[in-house]
Every structure is written in structure tokens, then in C-alpha cells.
Amino acid sequence: MESPEVAPDAEPLPGTAATGRRPVRCRLCGRPLTGTASRRTGLGPSCDAKLHPAPPDIRTRRHEVEQEPLPGT
16 A cells, blocks of 8 residues: 655644644543553543552551450460
């Protein structure tokens, strides 16, 4: 498949950056994405955190339990 040739004096398409990358928008909120990882996944950092929250810390799941002392101690 041949790529279309671009004339040297042609103007860039609207919405394209000077680097030639096309704009990528977040799939959830629609904001433009700039980071490489965000552009790859299609989600911004805040939207990615909403969909994939970090697991709770194990220390937050532990709790103290009252119990009788063991016999013989």
C-alpha cells in the first residue's frame, strides 16, 4: 500500500501538532492526551485511576480482635 505523497508547501491538517502526531483524546472524559502511556491506553491518569483503583493496603484490612488469654500462659 502506497502512502500518499505530501506536497512540501502543504498546510498541516487542523488539530495536528507540529510533530506530526494526531491528537488522541481520553475515551472517558474526552480531554487531549499527551503522555506516551496515556496515548497508548487511551485513558488519562485520573480516568485510569477511576477505572482501575489501586488495591487497598494490607495494613488497612487488619484489625485487632479481643480474645481471652490462652490457658497456661
